[in-house]
Amino acid sequence: MAGSLKLADPSALAGKWQVTLNATQDTGEKTSDPASTCLIDLRPDQTLGDDAHCLAAWLGEPVTGWFPEPDGISITGKEGSRILFFGRQREGLYQGTLHSGRTVTLKHPAHQA
Numbered sequence: 746m747a748g749s750l751k752l753a754d755p756s757a758l759a760g761k762w763q764v765t766l767n768a769t770q771d772t773g774e775k776t777s778d779p780a781s782t783c784l785i786d787l788r789p790d791q792t793l794g795d796d797a798h799c800l801a802a803w804l805g806e807p808v809t810g811w812f813p814e815p816d817g818i819s820i821t822g823k824e825g826s827r828i829l830f831f832g833r834q835r836e837g838l839y840q841g842t843l844h845s846g847r848t849v850t851l852k853h854p855a856h857q858a
Contacts, residue, residue: 750815758813759789765850766803766843787811793820803843804828818851 766781786794792810793800800820801808806828810821818839820829829849831839837853 752815753813755791755813756789758811758818759787761786761854763850763852763854764800765852766799767848767850787818800829800849803847803849805844 761784764783764785768781783796783799785797785800788794791812793808797808804820807823808820808828809823810825812819812821814830817830817832819827820831820841822828829841829843831841831849831851834840837855839851841849841851843849
C-alpha cells in the first residue's frame with residue numbers, strides 16, 4: 746500500500762499546526778488543561794519553530810525537525826532520527842502515540858471541521 750501513496754511536498758505541509766495531548770482513554774476525562782494544546786510551526790526548511798517546546802516536553806527530549814512520509818509526518822530529534830510518527834487520519838489531521846501510550850493529535854487549522 747505504501748508504494749501507491751504519494752510523498753507530500755514539504756511546502757504543502759509547512760505552517761502552523763495545532764498539537765493536542767489527548768487525555769488517557771481509560772479515565773474517560775476530557776483534556777481541558779491549556780498546557781495540553783499548543784501551536785507548532787512546521788517550517789518549509791523542515792525545521793521546527795521555537796514554539797515546539799510543548800511537544801518536546803511531552804516527548805521528554807528536544808525536537809528539531811520534521812519530514813513528510815507517504816502515510817504521515819515524522820518529527821525528528823537532535824540527532825536527526827525520527828522520534829515520533831504522526832499517521833495521516835484524513836486531510837489536515839494526523840495522530841501519533843507517545844512512549845507513555847498517550848495519543849497526540851496534529852491538526853492543521855485550515856482543515857478543522
